[in-house]
Structure formats: C-alpha cells, structure tokens
Amino acid sequence: MGLKFRTIKQNFNLGQIKLPAHLASISAIVLVWRVCLEFISQTLAPAIQPSGGAESYISGVRFGLARWMRWDGTWYMTIINSGYHHHASAIIQQENIAFYPAFPILVRLINDVTRIPYAYAGLILNFFLTIATCYFGYLLYATMKKKYGKHKTDHGFYVPVFFILAFPTAFFFAAFYSEALLVLALTASLYFALNRRYWAAALFAGLATGSKIIGIIAAPTILILYIEQENVFNHGFIEAIKKRWLTAAGLMITSVSGIVLYMAYLWVRFGNPLLSYDDNQAPGWGRKVGGFFITNISTYYQHIFDPKAYGSHINYLTNLSLAIVPIVALLLVAYALYKRIWWMALYAFLMIILPLSTGSLMSVNRLALVLMPCFIGILATEYSSTKRFYIWSIVALMAVAEIVLASFFLQGTYFIG
Numbered sequence: 552m553g554l555k556f557r558t559i560k561q562n563f564n565l566g567q568i569k570l571p572a573h574l575a576s577i578s579a580i581v582l583v584w585r586v587c588l589e590f591i592s593q594t595l596a597p598a599i600q601p602s603g604g605a606e607s608y609i610s611g612v613r614f615g616l617a618r619w620m621r622w623d624g625t626w627y628m629t630i631i632n633s634g635y636h637h638h639a640s641a642i643i644q645q646e647n648i649a650f651y652p653a654f655p656i657l658v659r660l661i662n663d664v665t666r667i668p669y670a671y672a673g674l675i676l677n678f679f680l681t682i683a684t685c686y687f688g689y690l691l692y693a694t695m696k697k698k699y700g701k702h703k704t705d706h707g708f709y710v711p712v713f714f715i716l717a718f719p720t721a722f723f724f725a726a727f728y729s730e731a732l733l734v735l736a737l738t739a740s741l742y743f744a745l746n747r748r749y750w751a752a753a754l755f756a757g758l759a760t761g762s763k764i765i766g767i768i769a770a771p772t773i774l775i776l777y778i779e780q781e782n783v784f785n786h787g788f789i790e791a792i793k794k795r796w797l798t799a800a801g802l803m804i805t806s807v808s809g810i811v812l813y814m815a816y817l818w819v820r821f822g823n824p825l826l827s828y829d830d831n832q833a834p835g836w837g838r839k840v841g842g843f844f845i846t847n848i849s850t851y852y853q854h855i856f857d858p859k860a861y862g863s864h865i866n867y868l869t870n871l872s873l874a875i876v877p878i879v880a881l882l883l884v885a886y887a888l889y890k891r892i893w894w895m896a897l898y899a900f901l902m903i904i905l906p907l908s909t910g911s912l913m914s915v916n917r918l919a920l921v922l923m924p925c926f927i928g929i930l931a932t933e934y935s936s937t938k939r940f941y942i943w944s945i946v947a948l949m950a951v952a953e954i955v956l957a958s959f960f961l962q963g964t965y966f967i968g
Contacts, residue, residue: 574686576709577685578682580712580713580716581678581685581716591954595961619726619961620670620673620727621726621960623727623729624726626647626649627654627658627728628669628670630655631655631662631673635820637821637826648817648821651761651813651827652813653729653761654673654729654732661675661676670727674725677724677731680735685711688738688923691931694931696934699890699892699928699932700932711927711930714926714949715927717947718919718923718949719949719952720920723917726960729763733920736756736758736762736769737768737924739752740755740759740769740772741769741772741894744773744776744894749776749777749798752773752776753805755769756769756770756805757806757809759809760806760808761808761810761813764810765906767810768902772898772901773806775894775897777799814827873915876918877907879922880899880900880902881903884896884900890932895924895928899922902922906918
C-alpha cells in the first residue's frame with residue numbers, strides 16, 4: 552500500500568512542482584478573475600452609454616453572457632452552427648473561412664459529449680483553457696528562471712499567473728474567441744521546446760496554427776531552440792544536414808499541421824487551399840499583403856498620427872493605441888538580443904512583422920497576448936525582491952487598463968477587438 556501511494560504521488564509530480572496543489576491554487580485565482588470580469592459585464596458595461604460599435608447578441612443566450620460573444624464570436628458561432636461557407640461571386644465580402652477551425656471543433660466536441668449549448672460550451676471551454684494557460688505560464692516561468700534568471704530563488708507560481716490575468720486584453724480569454732486556445736498552445740509549445748521535448752512542442756505549435764495564422768511563429772522558434780540546444784551544427788553544416796534533416800523537417804511539418812490540415816480541407820471542399828488567405832485580403836477586412844513593406848509601415852503610421860483621418864475621438868485613440876504594440880514588440884526584440892535569448896528575439900520579431908506586412912494593425916492589441924511567453928521570460932529573468940514593487944505596480948496598472956477595456960468591449964464598442 553505504501554509503495555502504491557508513493558507511485559501515485561510521483562506520477563502527480565513534475566520535477567519539484569506538485570501538480571495538484573499548484574493547479575488547485577491557479578484554478579481558484581482564475582475563478583476569482585472570471586467572477587470579477589462577470590461583475591464588470593453585469594454592472595459597469597451596461598452603465599456605459601453606447602458610443603459606437605455593434606450589438607452582436609446571440610439569441611437564446613441568457614444572463615447577459617451574449618456580451619462575451621460579440622464580433623469574432625459571432626463568426627465562430629456561424630462555423631459551429633452551419634460550417635464554412637464561400638460564395639465565389641463575393642469579392643469584397645467578409646466570410647467565415649477567414650477564421651481557423653480548432654476552437655469551433657473543440658466547442659462542437661464538448662457539445663457532442665455533454666449536450667451543453669454551443670455558447671455555454673465555448674465559455675466553459677475557455678475558462679478551463681485559461682487555467683491551463685496560467686499553469687503552463689508558471690511552468691515556462693520556472694523553466695526560464697532556471698535557464699536565464701539572475702536570481703534562482705523561486706518566487707512562487709502567483710507571479711506569472713497574476714501577470715497573465717492582469718494583462719490589459721486578457722479578458723479575451725473569457726470571451727467566445729480562440730485567444731485562450733492560441734496562447735495556451737504557444738506557451739505550452741515553448742515550455743516543452745525549452746525542456747527539449749520537441750515533438751510535444753511541435754504538436755502544441757500545430758494546435759496554435761489551427762487556431763490562428765499568427766500561431767505559425769512557433770515553428771521557426773522551435774527550430775531555433777532545437778538547433779541551439781542540440782548543438783546541431785557542432786560537427787559542420789553538411790554533417791548536420793545528413794543526420795538531422797529528417798527530424799528538423801518532421802518538427803516543422805508537425806508545427807504547421809493546423810494550417811496544412813485547414814488548407815487541405817479548403818482544397819477538398821472549395822477547390823482552393825489558399826481561400827482563407829484570399830478572404831483575409833478582402834477589402835471588408837481592411838488588410839492587403841503586398842507592395843513594399845516599408846511603404847506599408849510608413850503609410851500606416853502617417854495615418855495613425857493624423858487625427859483627421861478618423862471620424863471620432865474613440866476611433867483615433869483606438870488606432871493610436873495600436874501603434875504602441877509594435878514598439879513594445881521591438882523593445883522585446885532588443886531585450887532578447889541583449890540577453891542573447893535568440894528564440895525570444897525571433898518570436899517577438901515575427902509576431903509584429905506578420906501584422907505589419909498586411910499594412911494594417913487591426914486587432915493587434917488583442918494579438919499582443921501572443922507576446923505573453925516573452926513577458927513571462929522577462930519576469931523570470933528580472934524578477935527579484937528589489938524589483939518587486941515596480942513589477943507589482945505594473946501589474947496593478949495593467950489590471951486597471953483591463954477593467955476599462957473590458958467594459959468598452961462588453962458594452963459593444965469595437966475598441967480593441
């Protein structure tokens with residue numbers, strides 16, 4: 552009996568991290584966070600006078616929970632209810648093929664097993680995905696503290712967890728969006744890659760690419776970590792190609808498997824594997840890949856700093872805030888290069904290059920959540936007793952920003968969506 556108990560205890564331990572204890576504590580923190588967001592939804596959001604945007608309520612959803620299903624949430628609901636649709640004549644029309652299938656598939660699976668209505672199934676799913684994101688965020692924090700940190704003392708799981716949940720746009724984890732799944736997949740992918748479990752990392756990266764196109768940034772990041780940690784080129788380039796090319800190719804294919812499978816589906820169903828890419832460039836979405844990249848950036852920033860280009864103060868402030876994210880991403884790149892954390896520099900660079908290449912930064916405030924592993928890395932590297940006050944002050948300011956932005960989103964203003 553004693554041997555059996557010890558075996559069970561060992562199975563529930565990950566190194567020195569006691570999985571049940573930390574998972575329970577993290578779950579409790581996420582629950583409190585979610586209750587606070589619901590309080591905002593039920594009180595602050597309805598009190599704000601309409602200032603633009605659209606009312607995207609879903610019929611049959613009670614208790615005001617439809618507020619969490621605005622904007623992209625309605626697109627995901629159309630995919631779940633009736634699948635993907637495409638009209639060949641719709642050159643400028645927005646269509647649901649622009650949205651990737653991983654999140655809708657998981658919602659459908661939960662409905663098939665539990666018979667919970669789709670809307671509630673998606674919100675429940677994202678609650679548990681947020682717990683998993685915070686848990687893997689802590690694991691990544693502990694790994695990076697050990698690998699890169701100046702101060703090896705473990706400051707507790709709550710440091711990265713509170714940082715993740717206080718992030719200004721973290722409330723999207725609670726919405727009927729795919730962000731919780733995307734950030735979980737990217738965070739878990741980097742955690743496994745840093746622990747030299749590359750196939751697990753590639754599988755999570757594949758899940759990320761099945762959630763959003765931006766998930767593709769995990770693939771080259773995993774490759775860089777594989778090359779660096781396994782000393783791939785120590786015996787010369789030719790020797791590395793001979794011995795490692797099959798593993799590297801397998802990791803890359805697995806890392807982009809979500810996109811590959813979706814393209815295969817579009818090819819079989821509609822005869823065009825690039826249909827989602829084409830639809831994303833429809834004028835209705837406001838994006839256009841092509842042209843001279845520097846011209847795209849300069850044109851965008853000229854408009855950003857021209858108040859006359861926008862019809863209202865709220866639109867101007869929204870677009871001005873979008874300009875901040877690329878600057879933050881570039882600062883992360885500079886920090887990573889200074890610390891010689893090459894994978895982080897590549898990851899942050901790719902995260903901002905992809906949106907900028909479209910000539911638009913639409914939704915980039917929300918996509919800034921993708922940078923979460925980099926922020927966790929900085930926390931792990933820099934957090935110490937002497938910097939505790941400054942870091943928790945930043946967390947407090949972020950939490951205030953989250954309350955404000957969540958209120959606008961829930962009220963119906965397309966503020967940062």
